Amino acid sequence: MEPPLAAKVRTECDGSRTLILVGSAASVLEGDELAVSLRVGPGARLAVRSVAAQLVHPCPGGGWGNLTVDVAVEAGASLCWSPEPVVVAAGAGLQARTTVACAADAGLWWTDELVLGRSGENRCDLRLDTSVRIDRDGRPAWRDGLSTGGGWTGPAVLGTARYVATTVRLDPSEATVPVGTVDLPSVPGPDPDPFDSGWLPLAGGGALRRVLAADPAAGRATLGPLRP
DSSP: OOTTEEEEEEEOTTSOEEEEEEEOSOOSOTTOEEEEEEEEOTTOEEEEEESSOEEEOOOTTSOOEEEEEEEEEOTTOEEEEOOOOEEEOTTOEEEEEEEEEEOTTOEEEEEEEEEESSTTOOGGGSEEEEEEEEEETTEEEEEEEEEOSTTTTSTTTTTTOSEEEEEEEEOTTSOOOOTTOSOOOOOOSSOSOHHHHTOEEOTTSOEEEEEEESSHHHHHHHHGGGOO
16 A cells, blocks of 8 residues: 555454554545555455544545545455544545445455544535445445435434444355345344344345444444444
8 A cells, every 4th residue: 555545464363364554644635536455365354444533634625535445355255344433524525435345155344434523513514425335246235325415414314413334244144135025134143133233134135233423432332332
């Protein structure tokens, strides 16, 4: 990787590896184009963390900071993606595109955290244009995105939330079902009812949980038990 991002790799006791993202220069600035491209090879196990939150700085010229993440998780591999939050400052603009392609028997734990404004800032004084595409065996597993515009702070979207976190879990042991069928896959875990536990089953197999909070610290405390 090149500045403003660097990476360090740590080998764990069980033989898996952890990739730690480190900010090596100020970012994300207006006009920046940051890109992360990652391939987890067959049978490999990888976790991705970061040492600090990623701050998207104000854009005085009205431009955007851009972040692109492109990931492939190949056969029999597993990836746990859980960096620190992205914080979008007032006056900033963030365009983010995430694409994840998983093999049919790959495992995935994908967590995104977004904080809208620094402490004391108005979340309406920023701009967002984000999308997330996660595929499993070439089929859509999850589609998401958030754009500022009419109604984005209304009750149907964010309400009072300044903190938005999403965790998507794809377990290779889960039986998948064709998209569009009525039957939903079960979600492994101590609670047999995914709706009671806060996990929502995805139609093609896997599960989703979203945390919205007006206070980022409270939101992170809620998300904490979900971290692997």
